[in-house]
Every structure is written in C-alpha cells, then in structure tokens.
Amino acid sequence: MRILVAVADDVFDTGLSSLLDTFETANELAGETRFAVSVVSSRRSVKTHHGFAVPTTPPPSRAPDLVIVPAIACKQPATIVAALDRPDIRALADLVASYARRCRVAAACTGTFVLGRSGVLDGRRATTSWWLGPTFRQQVPEVELEEAEMIVAEDNVITAGAALAHLDLALELIRERSPDLASLVARYLLLENRPSQAPFVAPSHVALDDELVKRFERWIRRHLSEPFELARAARAVGASERTLQRRIRAVLE
Amino acid sequence: MRILVAVADDVFDTGLSSLLDTFETANELAGETRFAVSVVSSRRSVKTHHGFAVPTTPPPSRAPDLVIVPAIACKQPATIVAALDRPDIRALADLVASYARRCRVAAACTGTFVLGRSGVLDGRRATTSWWLGPTFRQQVPEVELEEAEMIVAEDNVITAGAALAHLDLALELIRERSPDLASLVARYLLLENRPSQAPFVAPSHVALDDELVKRFERWIRRHLSEPFELARAARAVGASERTLQRRIRAVLE
Known part of the structure; x- marks a missing residue:
C-alpha cells in the first residue's frame, strides 16, 4: 500500500x-x-x-x-x-x-x-x-x-x-x-482501542469557543422574563431544535 | 521547572x-x-x-x-x-x-x-x-x-x-x-490514565526473547522423565522460584 x-x-x-x-x-x-x-x-x-x-x-x-x-x-x-x-x-x-x-x-x-x-x-x-x-x-x-x-x-x-x-x-x-x-x-x-473522543471532552473548554451556545446564552438573558420555548430559542440563534439541545448538553455535561 | x-x-x-x-x-x-x-x-x-x-x-x-x-x-x-x-x-x-x-x-x-x-x-x-x-x-x-x-x-x-x-x-x-x-x-x-503496561503485553513476543524461559524449557525437556520440582528447576536456571513462576506465567497468559 x-x-x-x-x-x-x-x-x-x-x-x-x-x-x-x-x-x-x-x-x-x-x-x-x-x-x-x-x-x-x-x-x-x-x-x-x-x-x-x-x-x-x-x-x-x-x-x-x-x-x-x-x-x-x-x-x-x-x-x-x-x-x-x-x-x-x-x-x-x-x-x-x-x-x-x-x-x-x-x-x-x-x-x-x-x-x-x-x-x-x-x-x-x-x-x-x-x-x-x-x-x-x-x-x-x-x-x-x-x-x-x-x-x-x-x-x-x-x-x-x-x-x-x-x-x-x-x-x-x-x-x-x-x-x-x-x-x-x-x-x-501502548495504545488501546478508543472509538470515541467523548471521554476526553472538557466541557468548559468547548463552551468558551461555542458561538452557538454563546448566542443562546445572550438570547436567554434578554428573554428571562418570558416562559422558555426551545423552538423559539432555536429560531432566534439560527439552529435546529435538535442541534441546539445537543450543543447545550455537550457544554453542560 | x-x-x-x-x-x-x-x-x-x-x-x-x-x-x-x-x-x-x-x-x-x-x-x-x-x-x-x-x-x-x-x-x-x-x-x-x-x-x-x-x-x-x-x-x-x-x-x-x-x-x-x-x-x-x-x-x-x-x-x-x-x-x-x-x-x-x-x-x-x-x-x-x-x-x-x-x-x-x-x-x-x-x-x-x-x-x-x-x-x-x-x-x-x-x-x-x-x-x-x-x-x-x-x-x-x-x-x-x-x-x-x-x-x-x-x-x-x-x-x-x-x-x-x-x-x-x-x-x-x-x-x-x-x-x-x-x-x-x-x-x-487524548491520552487516558494508564498505570500499567500489562494490558499491552503480547506473551508470545515476550517468550521469544525471554532467555530465562528458554533455559527453563531446555531444562524441562532434559528432565521430562523426572517428577517436576519448581525449586530444583529454579536453581538449575539461576532464578528464584518466585521469579521463575512469574516469568512463566507472563509467557503463558
């Protein structure tokens, strides 16, 4: 080869x-x-x-x-x-x-x-x-x-x-x-089989660079007095509901 | 530093x-x-x-x-x-x-x-x-x-x-x-905490280079007709009983 x-x-x-x-x-x-x-x-x-x-x-x-x-x-x-x-x-x-x-x-x-x-x-x-x-x-x-x-x-x-x-x-x-x-x-x-990077992720370091999560946080702060709706938040930050959920979870976990 | x-x-x-x-x-x-x-x-x-x-x-x-x-x-x-x-x-x-x-x-x-x-x-x-x-x-x-x-x-x-x-x-x-x-x-x-090399050992590759185990195998072949005594085998190959046991185990496992 x-x-x-x-x-x-x-x-x-x-x-x-x-x-x-x-x-x-x-x-x-x-x-x-x-x-x-x-x-x-x-x-x-x-x-x-x-x-x-x-x-x-x-x-x-x-x-x-x-x-x-x-x-x-x-x-x-x-x-x-x-x-x-x-x-x-x-x-x-x-x-x-x-x-x-x-x-x-x-x-x-x-x-x-x-x-x-x-x-x-x-x-x-x-x-x-x-x-x-x-x-x-x-x-x-x-x-x-x-x-x-x-x-x-x-x-x-x-x-x-x-x-x-x-x-x-x-x-x-x-x-x-x-x-x-x-x-x-x-x-x-001396390298084991490692199918995923997930165990290595340091959430705080991802959050620092995640523009989507930053936009979401800014939007949340502006709308704190209103009842939370995921669909509306997702539209506001320009992402699908699924993507927004996944990214927030990645940062929080 | x-x-x-x-x-x-x-x-x-x-x-x-x-x-x-x-x-x-x-x-x-x-x-x-x-x-x-x-x-x-x-x-x-x-x-x-x-x-x-x-x-x-x-x-x-x-x-x-x-x-x-x-x-x-x-x-x-x-x-x-x-x-x-x-x-x-x-x-x-x-x-x-x-x-x-x-x-x-x-x-x-x-x-x-x-x-x-x-x-x-x-x-x-x-x-x-x-x-x-x-x-x-x-x-x-x-x-x-x-x-x-x-x-x-x-x-x-x-x-x-x-x-x-x-x-x-x-x-x-x-x-x-x-x-x-x-x-x-x-x-x-992406490196996890790994305290030991043991999980990586490929026994067959150790055996190839293990002079002590080779000597032990030669000794065993010469004394096949006699009852096996670990202490005698260890003396014959110039190792302690504990070392010999450990090395044979490493090769066999």
Missing part, C-alpha cells in the same frame, strides 16, 4: 512522527514493507512546529493508494483559521483535492480543516479535535461534523480526532488490512 | 516529539511557561530515526531540574544492545550520570537502557518497554526491573515504558506540579 503524508511548515510534530512510527512498526512486525510511506511537499523540506527539518519528496503525479494530511500545530481556533489562509496551506488543500479524485484521503486533528477547505469533505461526515468543533462548523458548514468520534470513514475519506488520534488513524488503516497486525502494533506502541 | 531533553542520533521520533508537545500543551493551557524545555546534545544537531534534523543546544554546566533521555529507535533486543556501544550513546550515558548527582533524571522505553548503562539505576527499581525486559536484565543486572509498570519513580530517577509511555512520563511530571493541569493536557492530547 503506497501512502503519501502531505506536509507543510509548522506540521504538528507528534502527529507526523506517530504516523511514520506506526506504519514502520507495522512493517517491522509484519517482516515486510506492507505500508510504503513517503513524506511529500512542494518544497525540498519543511520545518515542523518544533523546528525540526523534515526532508520531503515532490508529490508524484501517479496517485498513491492514500494521502494523509497530519495536523498543523494550531491548537486554538484563531490560529487554525489564520493558518488556513497561508498560501502553502491553500496549495496543500489543492494538492489533496486533486489526489482525492483518484485515491483515498485522510486527515487528523487540524488536518481535517485542510481537507474541509479543499472541498473534499463537502456533504460528507468527518471528525476533528473535539474542542475545534464550533470553529470547524463555522469555517466549513458544508460538512457534517461528528467531533465526538475518534474516526469517521465515509466514501474515500477518513478523518480522525485530536493529537494522538493520528495513531488511531494509522491503526485503523492497518486494521483494514490485518486486524491481527493492528492489534500487535497497538501493543508495541 | 527547567528540563533538558538529552538526545543522540536515531532518537525515536514519536518519543522526542511527544515529550515536547506534552510540555508545550501544558504551558499553553496554563497560560505561562511552567516547563522550560531545551533539547541538548554535544553536537549542533542530531538526526532522528526518520532523518529529521533536530537543532540542539550544548548541555549547560548548571544543572536543570530534570534531564530526560528519550528512546533510541531500536525496537529489537539485538539493535538496542549494539546501539549502547556507540561512542555517542556512551557519551550520553556519561552526561546523564554527571547530571544525576545534581538533579532528577528520567527516561522512557530504550532510554532506560542508557540510564542503566550510566549506573544511575544501580540498586534501584525501573521500567522499560515490556518486550525488552529479558534483554534489560541481561545487560543491566544491577537494576530491579518492573517492566509491567508504566511509570516507576524512585529517589531522583523516574522511568517509563514503551513508545507512548513518553507521554505518560511527561504527564506524570506535570501531575506532580498540578494534577488539574495534567488532566487537561491529557484531554487535549
């Missing part, structure tokens, strides 16, 4: 490293190169977030079996939104879009934003870092985001959650080929 | 990256630099196992609060034993030994072998990657190895298990200062 890991400057170190190490461990434990991984960019090398120089090869014209976009090292909403406007990130999104017509594509964490901007996720389900859900919905409303999931696979696209979810993503791809090999790799790396 | 991460060529990418990212996430979530981390080596830069060039600073003469040795990317017994004889790894062991008189030291995965060779662990408890236990006992018999543990802290030394245990190690060090901060970092990185 030929895999390209497509990177740009400020790539999230643990994301890139853990992808490479997971596939390498799989090859070593299998005793053969089942996953031929190359790191590609339009430049000769990129700098990781911690300033490591990563040698890269140019993207080949022949499509591989899979292209993976690891995270850009932006943990906060404002920085990821700014990063998406960088010319090299836009070029990365275009590259992935062109491959997506011919092979599977994958991303984890803020990498999912790059896929989102590329149009690859339009009308599809996806996941990203749990605390970036509100920002993602704002930036790429065409995507059905399920940020409680660790992995979402639909059609030729597979996305994963925050940070260590890069490993969950690589393990999922190995598992598709060989569940036994994936299980052995997980044992060597 | 001043932390040095002491590295040499062929450092395990995920180990180094995840240490840096865990402490950086802690600083960001705390809103201040609680963990001032430098990557040090006697050269200007080192190459990771995947060939990334890591800029480093020279080891300062003033001791920091903590020195951490991440893994060398050797997953198999023969390669780690060979790596320990490299001049740069011997120099790294000497450097750590000199710091250990003045500050805490830590290691994870094969990094524990470097601490072992430096003499820092003599007479102390430690842990390493679960499948390298037999090799570690052979190489550094002066150390009381507990490879089922994820983290072992004793006196001024703290060691951790395989691969992702680099993260468990960093989280443990953050937890000592602030349990709340450690919990929040773990949520952002």
